[in-house]
Amino acid sequence: MNLVATLQEQFFRWALRGTAPEAVPIRLTRHRVYVLPTRFGVAFALMLLVMLIAAINYDLALAYALVFLLAGLGVVSIFHSFRNLAELCITPGRSPPTFAGADARFSLIFDNPSARARSAIRLGLSGQPEIELEIPPQDKLEATLRLPTRDRGWLAMPRLRLATVYPLGLIRAWAYAAPAMRCLVYPAPHALAPPLCAAREDAGGALGRGPGLEDFSGLRQHHPADPLRHVAWKAAARTEQGPLLTKQFDGGEAQQVWLDFDALPATADLETRLSMLARGVCDAQARGLACALRLPGLALAPARGDAHYAACLAALALHEAR
Amino acid sequence: MKAQTRPPIGTRQSAWLLGAATASCAPLALHLPAGLAVAVAAMLAWRVAVLTKALAAPRPWLISALALAAAAAIVIYYRTLFGRDPGVALLVVLLAMKLLEMRSRRDAYAASLLCLFLLESQFLYAQTMASAAVCLFAVVLVCLTLLIVHQPQLALAAALRRSGQLLAQALPFMLALFLLFPRVSGPLWGLPLDAHAGLTGLSESMAPGSISALSQSDAIAFRVQFEGGEPPHRALYWRGPVLTRFDGETWTGKRSLAPRALTYASAGAAVNYNLTLEAHGKSWLFALELPGLIPEGAYTSADYQLLTRSPVRARQRFEMRSFPDAIAGKLESAQQLRDALELPSGFDPRARALAASWRDELGADDAALVGRMLAYYRDQAFTYTLTPPLLGHHAMDEFLFDTRRGFCEHYAASFVFMMRAAGIPARVVTGYQGGEQNPVDDTLVVRQSDAHAWAEVWTKDWGWRRVDPTAMIAPSRIETNLATALPAGEPLPLIGRVLWLRELRYRWDALSNAWNQRVLGYDPRRQRELLARLGMQAPDWQRMIWALGLLCGLLLAALAAWALRNWQRMDPAAAAWRRLSAKLAHAGLPRRPWEGPLAYAGRVGAALPERGPELATIAGLYASLRYGRGAGPGRVGELKQRVRRFKP
Numbered sequence: 012m013n014l015v016a017t018l019q020e021q022f023f024r025w026a027l028r029g030t031a032p033e034a035v036p037i038r039l040t041r042h043r044v045y046v047l048p049t050r051f052g053v054a055f056a057l058m059l060l061v062m063l064i065a066a067i068n069y070d071l072a073l074a075y076a077l078v079f080l081l082a083g084l085g086v087v088s089i090f091h092s093f094r095n096l097a098e099l100c101i102t103p104g105r106s107p108p109t110f111a112g113a114d115a116r117f118s119l120i121f122d123n124p125s126a127r128a129r130s131a132i133r134l135g136l137s138g139q140p141e142i143e144l145e146i147p148p149q150d151k152l153e154a155t156l157r158l159p160t161r162d163r164g165w166l167a168m169p170r171l172r173l174a175t176v177y178p179l180g181l182i183r184a185w186a187y188a189a190p191a192m193r194c195l196v197y198p199a200p201h202a203l204a205p206p207l208c209a210a211r212e213d214a215g216g217a218l219g220r221g222p223g224l225e226d227f228s229g230l231r232q233h234h235p236a237d238p239l240r241h242v243a244w245k246a247a248a249r250t251e252q253g254p255l256l257t258k259q260f261d262g263g264e265a266q267q268v269w270l271d272f273d274a275l276p277a278t279a280d281l282e283t284r285l286s287m288l289a290r291g292v293c294d295a296q297a298r299g300l301a302c303a304l305r306l307p308g309l310a311l312a313p314a315r316g317d318a319h320y321a322a323c324l325a326a327l328a329l330h331e332a333r
Numbered sequence: 334m335k336a337q338t339r340p341p342i343g344t345r346q347s348a349w350l351l352g353a354a355t356a357s358c359a360p361l362a363l364h365l366p367a368g369l370a371v372a373v374a375a376m377l378a379w380r381v382a383v384l385t386k387a388l389a390a391p392r393p394w395l396i397s398a399l400a401l402a403a404a405a406a407i408v409i410y411y412r413t414l415f416g417r418d419p420g421v422a423l424l425v426v427l428l429a430m431k432l433l434e435m436r437s438r439r440d441a442y443a444a445s446l447l448c449l450f451l452l453e454s455q456f457l458y459a460q461t462m463a464s465a466a467v468c469l470f471a472v473v474l475v476c477l478t479l480l481i482v483h484q485p486q487l488a489l490a491a492a493l494r495r496s497g498q499l500l501a502q503a504l505p506f507m508l509a510l511f512l513l514f515p516r517v518s519g520p521l522w523g524l525p526l527d528a529h530a531g532l533t534g535l536s537e538s539m540a541p542g543s544i545s546a547l548s549q550s551d552a553i554a555f556r557v558q559f560e561g562g563e564p565p566h567r568a569l570y571w572r573g574p575v576l577t578r579f580d581g582e583t584w585t586g587k588r589s590l591a592p593r594a595l596t597y598a599s600a601g602a603a604v605n606y607n608l609t610l611e612a613h614g615k616s617w618l619f620a621l622e623l624p625g626l627i628p629e630g631a632y633t634s635a636d637y638q639l640l641t642r643s644p645v646r647a648r649q650r651f652e653m654r655s656f657p658d659a660i661a662g663k664l665e666s667a668q669q670l671r672d673a674l675e676l677p678s679g680f681d682p683r684a685r686a687l688a689a690s691w692r693d694e695l696g697a698d699d700a701a702l703v704g705r706m707l708a709y710y711r712d713q714a715f716t717y718t719l720t721p722p723l724l725g726h727h728a729m730d731e732f733l734f735d736t737r738r739g740f741c742e743h744y745a746a747s748f749v750f751m752m753r754a755a756g757i758p759a760r761v762v763t764g765y766q767g768g769e770q771n772p773v774d775d776t777l778v779v780r781q782s783d784a785h786a787w788a789e790v791w792t793k794d795w796g797w798r799r800v801d802p803t804a805m806i807a808p809s810r811i812e813t814n815l816a817t818a819l820p821a822g823e824p825l826p827l828i829g830r831v832l833w834l835r836e837l838r839y840r841w842d843a844l845s846n847a848w849n850q851r852v853l854g855y856d857p858r859r860q861r862e863l864l865a866r867l868g869m870q871a872p873d874w875q876r877m878i879w880a881l882g883l884l885c886g887l888l889l890a891a892l893a894a895w896a897l898r899n900w901q902r903m904d905p906a907a908a909a910w911r912r913l914s915a916k917l918a919h920a921g922l923p924r925r926p927w928e929g930p931l932a933y934a935g936r937v938g939a940a941l942p943e944r945g946p947e948l949a950t951i952a953g954l955y956a957s958l959r960y961g962r963g964a965g966p967g968r969v970g971e972l973k974q975r976v977r978r979f980k981p
Contacts, residue, residue: 073468178480
């Protein structure tokens, strides 16, 4: 299997002629569409051989004719399968950002310039389930491929594999394409919201008074990321074995959220902190609060609006990204 | 990806597959044991019921059990699992099982392969035009099914169009391979014993009723094409097995038929003809009396039969020559004559007595004795009939004196018996008499219903001479055919009596003859002949392979051109522009990928100042055609012309 995989990889490199990612639109020229018999095709050929031997042995003229007709059919279907795929144009479509762990979606636009429909074209990213397309003649079709994500940052679309066994299933025509497409993967929002940070002195003005620190509103279970000074020590002293509790404060008029990387406990690693901040941005977006983001070497002024939230998340996604 | 390799099969796909399977099995139904055919039909019906949700799909264990039971039944019925018939039966059962358990696309593939295999196996039983048509129909169905398997929503009209296109493109390959694939004669290895079952024709022996049974058969025995004139109908005696031995009931041929050269005293005019013999599973040929040329692979026996070394198991064509007026056997060996006089004792005392009384009366005049016997048939109330009464122990006595109703075998047998009883060497010759001229393609068609038996007597002056006693009772049998010779009310095939049906049959026979000769009879010899006529010198298999490769290469190139044609056709303006760019590139000024027409023309114009204005015009024209509103056929023509004339 390993040898096969290595050979396959070598082949892909050759098949794409080292030009990945390619300029758009990608045309599947005839040089990059490959054809080989399928397992059914091989079985068909073997059967024809047996049938031919029977025709010779029993000297049956019509059996000869049948075998030859079927052989012709097999040869002809090579060209039909090839034509089903060749000269298809692929243009990258949108690829909206996603959160790590969710599926990235790559939408591709398939343009069929010819006067015949392209039937049963199977489309798949390597290692992913395939989808099947039917592209009407002289028409365009948008298809969306999904790919699970794990890490934040840019996710380049892996090699795209197009294959078809249409019309008879005897021959598989296939081609590879590597459109220059990437999807921005935000850090997955952490299960825990980040603690609401105190304003910094230099923030000044209205922002100087951090929201959410005015009035005590209750207690909740302590999370490692909570600042130590918010721990309800008195409550902790009362219940010896109980969990630590954190005092929560209501922001009152709070319309702004400060999300500060440095305010997060240093015990949490980079990814956890970014993930928490992402959660913060999401929460702010959900509540319609203005949020400001401070990362080492980057500060985004508080603002509202989807573009701002997207910018915040993108900053988180790309922060010291590999 | 693994989960996707076995896509399930939907209802529509299953329905089509069922249709294809039914079409593939149907021609075989008659050749299967009835019980098995019914079982297979029931399994297919079950599958239909599953499709319409009337019944649940059978459990896997049930399918396995059914398969085992069917295999066991086949072994019990045929006593073997090998051979033609059990093999075909097994395949049919396999297909039915596959359809019952069909779930995924892989099952559909397996089922369609089985269908195609069964389509070939039907040719083991019949290779008529009808079977070819049925086969083609089934191939179209399989093709449609495969299309629909891969694209379940495909409209029927589109699927039909696509299969038509596929088959039409496959047809030239089929023709090329059919014509040029080097044919091999004879089987590659021993055929199973049942490979040639069910052939009809004359047998090695003759008992009362054996030929009249054949007379009901419309099957064709052979076809003849005369070169030059055709002999008169009454001379068309096609000699087959010669029956010399008689055991009181049955006439049989000699045990050993050693090869002998043909020696005729006086040959007379020759008749040349081609004879296409249908397979009859016996090792004799039929030739007009008396054969004068031994075809390839044949030999003759002492009693002038043409024999082959192996049974005729396929339709075969022979070049023949006969001498109708030849006189044979004037110097016959004593052993031959002794054999032709032998009569079993204890049979037919009355006939023997009559023969002895004639001998006493006529003395040594053999010719007069023959005439007396023929006169006896003519003068007594003999009837020519297909339904003679059954005869007892003294068959000849009963026939000659009591019933007097018989078919040609009765007359021939009784005549030979009487001759032998009177001491004249005589023997029965079976074969065919006459034939039907087909006006459509000018061939003489000889059917099983033309089967006939006559006698040969030996006299010192004439050697062996043919005597046909049937001609005495029913002369029209010899002059025209059986239908006119029989009295009204005799059971005859309908077709012999209705004129327009006969007309229709002529056309059909001519067509089948052409089919047999051109398609089915395309053997190594005909292949060489045809290829030589098409201009191939000394066609042997190497040359055929070369020609085949060449032809297939051409066909592939044509197909490739067809597959690529759509993107060769580009906008004429763009083509002209590309041509110009190519010209300039050749001159060392290639267009850069990002350069528009005007920019390119500007750059090149600067490099080639004297060409600048013309280039600017062309580029302007192209730009307005491509990107502006200045479209028009005249302007495209102008662009093309200017590009053509342009020289960098």
